[in-house]
Amino acid sequence: MPMTYQTPYPFGQLPGGETVFKVDIAGQEMRASVLTYGATLQALHIDGLSPSMVLGLPSLQDYLLQPIYLGATVGRCANRIADGRFALGGITYQLDQNFQKRHTLHGGRIGTAQLNLRVSDVAADSVQLAIDLPDGHMGFPGALRVKATFRILVGPTLELEITATTDAPTICNLAHHGYFNLGGDRTILDHHLFNPAQTYQTTDMSLIPNHEPTSVEGTRYDFRQPRRLADVIDTGAIDNNFCFTHQRGDIALLSRLHSPGAGVSMEIHSTERGLQVYDGVRTDLVVLKREGWPSHAGIASEPQNWPDAMNNPLAPASALHPGETYRQLSRFTFCE
Numbered sequence: 001m002p003m004t005y006q007t008p009y010p011f012g013q014l015p016g017g018e019t020v021f022k023v024d025i026a027g028q029e030m031r032a033s034v035l036t037y038g039a040t041l042q043a044l045h046i047d048g049l050s051p052s053m054v055l056g057l058p059s060l061q062d063y064l065l066q067p068i069y070l071g072a073t074v075g076r077c078a079n080r081i082a083d084g085r086f087a088l089g090g091i092t093y094q095l096d097q098n099f100q101k102r103h104t105l106h107g108g109r110i111g112t113a114q115l116n117l118r119v120s121d122v123a124a125d126s127v128q129l130a131i132d133l134p135d136g137h138m139g140f141p142g143a144l145r146v147k148a149t150f151r152i153l154v155g156p157t158l159e160l161e162i163t164a165t166t167d168a169p170t171i172c173n174l175a176h177h178g179y180f181n182l183g184g185d186r187t188i189l190d191h192h193l194f195n196p197a198q199t200y201q202t203t204d205m206s207l208i209p210n211h212e213p214t215s216v217e218g219t220r221y222d223f224r225q226p227r228r229l230a231d232v233i234d235t236g237a238i239d240n241n242f243c244f245t246h247q248r249g250d251i252a253l254l255s256r257l258h259s260p261g262a263g264v265s266m267e268i269h270s271t272e273r274g275l276q277v278y279d280g281v282r283t284d285l286v287v288l289k290r291e292g293w294p295s296h297a298g299i300a301s302e303p304q305n306w307p308d309a310m311n312n313p314l315a316p317a318s319a320l321h322p323g324e325t326y327r328q329l330s331r332f333t334f335c336e
Contacts, residue, residue, distance in 0.1 A: 008119050011035055012060025018116055020060050027125035030156035030334075037063060038072035038113040039129045039148040041178050044158060046334055049264065051184025053334065055283070055298040066286045068179075072113035073148050073162065074106040075174035076133055076140055077318070079241070079276060079307035081105075082208045086310040088141070088319060089169050095139035100206055108138030112146065112174065126151040135168065142170035142320075155333040164326040172320040173305040174328060175272075179280055179298030182266060183259035187296040188280065189230035194256040195223035197242035197275070201306065211312045213243045226258065229279065233296065238279040241307050248273055248316055251329065255301050263336055270303035270330040273316050277301050303330040 011022040020037040029047040033056070034040065040063065042056040054071055057063050063070065084097040084104040096108030106113060117129035128149040135143045144166050151159040162174045181188050199213035200221045216222040220232055221240060232238065246252040254275040258265040268275070283297035309315035320326050 008036070008122065011037075014060070014064075014116060020116055021119060023119060023122055023127040025123075025125050025127055025150065025152055027152040028154055028156040030152050030158065032150060032152065032158060034127050034129070034150050035063070036117045036119060036129055038069075038115065039117050040071040040073070040113075041150070041158075041176070042071060046156060046264070049262065051181070053180060053182055053264075053266065055179040055181060055293070057286070057288070062286075062288065068282055068286060069106060069113050069177040070286065071178045073174060074177045075112045075146065075172070076107050076137075076144055076164070077104070077171055077173045077310075078106055078175035078177075078302065078304045079173070080206075080208055082308050082311055084139070086171065088171065088310070091141075093139055093141060103206060103208065104138075106177075107140075110138060113177070117148070120147065121149075140170055142166040142168035144170060144172065146174065148174075153331070155331075155335075157331050157333040159329065159331045162326075162328045164320065165322075165324070166320050167322055169319060169321050171310045171318045172326045173309065173318050174326075175276070175302040175304035176330060177300055177302055179283065179300050180257060180266060181298045182257060182264045183262035185259075185261060186294055188299045189228075189233065189296055190259070190261060191229050191299065192226040192258045192260065193223050193229055193277075193299075194226040194258075195242055195275070195277070196253060197223075197244055199243045201241045201243065203240065207239060209241055209307050209312075211314050213314070226256070229296075229299065233279050233281075237281050238277055240277060242275045242277060243306065244273045244275070246273065249327075251331070254303060257299065257301065265335050267333045267335070268301055268303060268330065269333070271328055272303035272305060272330065274304050274306045275301060276304060276307065303328065
């Protein structure tokens with residue numbers, strides 16, 4: 001059923017009294033709901049298909065209690081930073097250590113996923129959210145101005161453009177952390193995943209990646225031919241970055257996810273040279289007032305820079321300087 005365009009309307013209030021807004025956008029036989037809290041994609045529907053393509057929650061309280069960054073835009077630096085430390089311009093910075101009390105994850109305890117952005121522009125088929133992160137926030141240098149724009153394009157395609165500028169040298173790496181389930185099934189285990197990456201990053205026990213990418217050849221991480229996720233997950237979890245070699249700024253195919261039961265596929269094209277794939281093993285930690293989710297209720301496929309890039313000389317550069325603009329463009333296109 002087509003959705004009537006609505007201006008931002010209240011979704012709930014944060015503990016301090018600040019209002020979180022919800023914005024509905026629609027076009028091209030697609031409709032989406034975006035929350036200002038965490039620049040979160042709450043729902044994504046294709047006309048003629050009843051389930052949302054992404055996992056979402058019905059109330060703000062549910063979002064405040066969930067621990068898996070559900071649908072949020074994470075940053076100012078997505079993924080893990082080893083020991084919560086990096087050096088830039090001869091200065092070593094110590095960040096908030098919110099992962100295993102040692103490493104930094106998704107920008108620290110209060111990253112963009114835990115903050116309430118403001119609506120800076122809205123139209124029937126797009127919404128732009130913005131936030132200003134102060135110098136020293138979670139230990140990061142530089143005052144960072146971030147904008148996240150969700151647009152619906154022909155495809156149907158949901159496009160996410162993220163930009164950022166800084167007043168001092170810093171690092172920047174933002175990512176959409178949506179959990180996709182294309183068929184409305186309890187899990188994504190029967191989905192098939194294609195990923196053209198030739199290499200990926202192995203990790204240590206703390207999920208900190210090794211600097212040197214490893215060939216996918218002969219490994220369980222080889223998705224160059226579509227593979228049923230259950231067949232891969234049965235032999236171990238997936239929470240790894242896949243490495244790409246296209247020029248940053250160019251749009252390239254990173255992934256194709258297919259639900260045989262629903263007959264729906266989703267392609268991810270992005271300017272980013274990394275794709276973190278997480279199999280959603282912890283979705284069962286999201287406790288709902290009604291029936292809860294099982295493990296693997298959705299899969300997260302997150303275009304971003306390589307994790308711990310600022311400490312890895314082999315990774316794409318993550319530094320951002322005054323006068324420069326960080327820009328990520330990612331497109332999620334749906335087809336039969």
